[in-house]
Amino acid sequence: LTERDVVKLIGSGQPDVSVGELATFPLISIPASSSLYQARKQFIENNIRHLGVSDDDGDLLGLISFADILANIESEYIRELEEMLKERDEVLAISNRHLRLAATVFESTHEGIFVTDADQLIESVNPAFTMITGYEAHQVIGKKPSILASGTHDAAFYESMYKTLALVGHWQGEIWNRRRDGEIYVEWITINAVKDDAGQVLNYVSIFSDITNRKAAEEKMSFLAQHDALTSLPNRVLLEDRLLRAISHAERNNRKLAVIFIDLVDFKKINDSIGHHAGDQLLQIVAQKLSACVRSEDTVARLGGDEFVVLLEEIGVKDNIPLVVTKILDAVSRPVVLEGQPVSVRSSIGISVYPEDGQDADDLIRHADAAMYRAKMQGPNTFCFCTPLVDSESPDSR
Template sequence: MTETMTEPGQGRSFPISRIMHSGLLLQCAPDSTIADAAARMSEHLVSSILISDNDQVIGIWTEHDALAVDFANPVHFNRPVSSVMSAPVLSLPSSTDVGEAAIRLKDSGKRHFLVTNEAGLPVGILSQTDIALNQGLEPYLRLREVRSAVLRPPILVPGTQPLAEVAVDMHRHHTDAVVVSCAEQGLGILTERDMVRFIARHTSNTPVSKLATRPLLTVSEDDPLIRARDLLIDHRIRHLAVVNQHNEVTGLIGYHDMLAGAEQMYLDDLRKTLEQRDQALAKSRQTLQLAERVIESSFEGIMVTDKDVRIEFVNPAFSQLTGYTAEEVIGRTPELLSSGRHDTEFYKRMWHSLATHGYWRGEIWNRRKTGELYLELLTITAITDDVGNTTHYAGLFTDITQNRMNEEQIRQLAYYDALTGVPNRRLLEDRLEHAIRHAHRKEMLLAVMFMDLDRFKEVNDTLGHAVGDELLLQFTRRVHDCLREDDTLARLGGDEFIVLLPEMEALNDVLAVAERLLDINRTPYRINEHHVQIGSSIGVSLYPEDGTTVQELINGADIAMYRSKRDGRNCYHLFNPEIPRTA
């Protein structure tokens, strides 16, 4: 059931329908498990999920609610989400003014509102983050320093503290993030969104130093709030550490902190801005010329079309970003920019949002005149006349291709080996943990192979590190040729590798892979003018016979590998000596 707030006054010019999360609302059934609900939230990167029964919203479960889950007992992850949801769900009509919604959020103590249409049906979700990202707050954020929004020092927890205790501390102190002291590795951060992800992955009660996000991004307490907001947007994060002139962490800041105390000022500023906009539209040619100069000097690409979507105006930034001059595009449709990457459904959803709300915002791939693809953040607004008929569409866009490439590069560095491009230990452990759970459910065999290249150090010492690096690259390519698509090859460092073999039918299948991995080294490696001959010492551990955890299986394979080293190298051993093996 939902509890509807009082209908706002008439005459509002900036409804929440323009900034809310619209489209397909994330929902689940009351009997869905907490883990399943968390997995869907984590997959879609949202902060809440609606619980619906027979097409009626009966509750909501949020990231903050995740803190109440008992991480010390993962069995609780399988409880129905209806047992921990919040009810009733507060709702607002889609016509509610943004400033008024900000005040309602503060007064209710909630972070989310369900947005409904005239028929009372759900059409979107409004959060504090949506309001903080709205451009109407910018004058306020420019005038206020970061220190003024930091009300208390951060909660600092030791990296040795178990996850369950940290969740209890966060829930008790009503905080959405804590700073984690990770010893030599420095400071990290743990947030409510991380907790949802841990539930989705069935993370055990692990010391938080292994789970914290690092490095801890910071902003100076002397900076204006607008800089903090821009850093949050640019890095796609929700918290920054605040540091003083001595680079000491004095607090944490997020979107919630930026909104504290700003609601009434924001409402007044927004109304004043809208009044000034209306006056500007009625002013003389001189004022219109000034507006044109502002548009022409904007760094955002601007395109205006008629109601039939034929281009009538573009600014210089449009030409700079797309490569098309105004003369080349006026009279044509934006289809000339189409990349071909989006299907018909994508555009149907876009036009449905424009027809329903008069507004659409999202990321879209387009193509420059040169044929180069680029990713843009696009906002489209339907412009209507006095009687509500659409007369034009205005599009504003920014090229965010480099931002996305930077994100991908950061992810590559975090999860993949820089030299070979194969997964590193962090990604391996994540995949192995998932494979163990899958093998447990399916009652199937799983194998971990620890491989160490024999006499690799001699190659480095005699032929140089460049030859050694090329040898590792050629070795990984040969190993990949021996594996299935779902198998994983990871590099732990140096000449140490791990092979993960999930869903094996029988021990003989595992042994056959080990034989193939030994055979790949029979042919010398050709590197420049050198012919390099190496071997591999392999240790094999099996799930569940040799271990049921990530560390047990890796350690078991490591021990078995050293037996292979001891017995003459270039052979393999099983961890359990009672299982028949060949070498």
């Protein structure tokens, strides 16, 4: 019997009704340790308004109504809802921080960034994109990245790139593009596909750096590793590489080749009297003269100091060699003006011929050097062919 039942009885004008008639039957009880959800289940299954709560010994501790259950469940629901909303707000706050960070990176990075839709139409670019390419955002949005194409790469290059993107969702490499002002530059670019949960491409995000200067520096270092810094002629490393390939070719085709070793006579005196700058100019002029005396497929190299080597390939007969050597002697000896003074330089030349004077690069160069030493003993503007028995020793051993 509850207070509500008594109030209802008095209000009905029947105060003499016994309490037994008003009591709820049957009185079902549950352990005090039961959950609100278990109590709610008892209310619904037994269609009762009150439920007894008993201790571990079965003694009645009190009553609980369905309204009490609902109030407590509602309170629990509200608490859980508040916790869920709090967690959502925390996740949103973290997400917003990440978005702000991404926006800051997008705007401030020195790497160019552009985002396209699934059809490769540009949707957004960052300030670095404009700095590198010269294009403002409004000039490229809605257009394809091919607006930057330089024409350096063929259709097969781009087909391969897009095929890789479709297969693995990622591509990176070097691309030669063109700035708005027409200048061609090279960039290192990484492209990533952004997909939805179903695996459909939503966007492509491209991040690139202008590596033109770095590329030029690398190419310069590579060039200097195989070329003389003063004259830009091949150095000994590149000469020996070309000589090895020329020997292999001559052997396969039963051809001859010649190694012409050139030493400038009295270069040290000219260098000391006029100055090192003038000496450097003279070496550059001689390099140009030598290059003009031979074919494009031949090689003119500087070994260092005042020593040069000419590699003549595809020689039909040995008798043709003196024609080239005489041309070299005449060209080198023509006077030039250095620091306002007319200067003439003479040379001594030694010649070795493959295969009779040597089977490898070292022997051919060494024998040509020895022949040059004999020519120098005979006087300026002379040349000597290798004589194996005489030139088998290096000049330093004499």
